[in-house]
Amino acid sequence: METITxxxxxxxxxxxxxxxxxxxxxxxxxCPIRDVMALASDKWSILIVLYLGYxxxxxxxxxxxxxxxxxNKVLSEKLKFLEADGYLxxxxxxxxxxxxxxxxxxxxxxxxxxxxxxxxWVTQYSDIILANRKKSxxxxxxxx
Amino acid sequence: METITxxxxxxxxxxxxxxxxxxxxxxxxxCPIRDVMALASDKWSILIVLYLGYxxxxxxxxxxxxxxxxxNKVLSEKLKFLEADGYLxxxxxxxxxxxxxxxxxxxxxxxxxxxxxxxxWVTQYSDIILANRKKSxxxxxxxx
DNA sequence: TTATATAAGTAACTTTTTGTAACTTACTCT
DNA sequence: AGAGTAAGTTACAAAAAGTTACTTATATAA
Numbered sequence: 001m002e003t004i005t006x007x008x009x010x011x012x013x014x015x016x017x018x019x020x021x022x023x024x025x026x027x028x029x030x031c032p033i034r035d036v037m038a039l040a041s042d043k044w045s046i047l048i049v050l051y052l053g054y055x056x057x058x059x060x061x062x063x064x065x066x067x068x069x070x071x072n073k074v075l076s077e078k079l080k081f082l083e084a085d086g087y088l089x090x091x092x093x094x095x096x097x098x099x100x101x102x103x104x105x106x107x108x109x110x111x112x113x114x115x116x117x118x119x120x121w122v123t124q125y126s127d128i129i130l131a132n133r134k135k136s137x138x139x140x141x142x143x144x
Numbered sequence: 145m146e147t148i149t150x151x152x153x154x155x156x157x158x159x160x161x162x163x164x165x166x167x168x169x170x171x172x173x174x175c176p177i178r179d180v181m182a183l184a185s186d187k188w189s190i191l192i193v194l195y196l197g198y199x200x201x202x203x204x205x206x207x208x209x210x211x212x213x214x215x216n217k218v219l220s221e222k223l224k225f226l227e228a229d230g231y232l233x234x235x236x237x238x239x240x241x242x243x244x245x246x247x248x249x250x251x252x253x254x255x256x257x258x259x260x261x262x263x264x265w266v267t268q269y270s271d272i273i274l275a276n277r278k279k280s281x282x283x284x285x286x287x288x
Numbered sequence: 289t290t291a292t293a294t295a296a297g298t299a300a301c302t303t304t305t306t307g308t309a310a311c312t313t314a315c316t317c318t
Numbered sequence: 319a320g321a322g323t324a325a326g327t328t329a330c331a332a333a334a335a336g337t338t339a340c341t342t343a344t345a346t347a348a
Contacts (some may be wrong), residue, residue: 004253009200012253015260016198019267032270033194033263038187043178046185050177054160056153060325071307076326083284086276090285096315097324107272109148109156114265116159119177121258123163126176128251132230140227141234204296215336220297240344241295
């Protein structure tokens, strides 16, 4: 892991300030992190977007198998939110039995590109993180 | 928003495949997205990390004010997880009343850099997303 | 000498969200 | 007529999050 210089920390702080025009401003009517990002950065949404990035088109039950562990109910809910926010498209073929296909939109692909940088970083360092976690039965807190 | 070419989509799919060595492999003993990233990409953890990127050192109650809306209980829990996983450090000054300071570690700063790219993207496009969301009272589903 | 204040939490309880498992719909095929 | 199928929905249970009051240790004010 590359160490971060003081200069870079300052640059990051400036970017945060710019991003949160409303930093420290309690009265903000809405917050992009809470109101937008939170709906696409939970674990199920991330997995759905990643799998649709890998398999360009997936049906409901295919997605359910790929994103193992997700329930019908939550998959259905997450897909609705991701569709409503424009990350993916839903196409219905009124055959019997019914067929429904999910696919990332251009917007969803654009999101995936950014998301992937983060998931790659986390995957790369997940061993380190798990090692940290193990150790910290004993608290890492410093006392002065 | 930059449109994504087919070539780029293929490149992204390859990166996903590489990242998930175990893609399509149900028996994976652990999943970095579920077991590691999920604990640092929820809305409260993101906000904690961002605020600690902006204000390098914050005490418990200062964080509580910055990350408005969070409860004592959840703030305390999230801080413990973020400390255990190595993103931040906790320093205790046994004064009266007690003083506790939280600060990003180098590892946390490294995470923040990647996270920031994503939050900037989301912030930049959050108006578009909210506009999408409004419209989609009428479903966007296509029928064939 | 009590009484008050303070920071950083914890504990008990309520509300919301998530997960589980069975059910529904609209046909086709046996 | 009865079974089978995909894509969900529904009713209920379990888990997570939010709320409010409480704790601890000590300095300072009354």
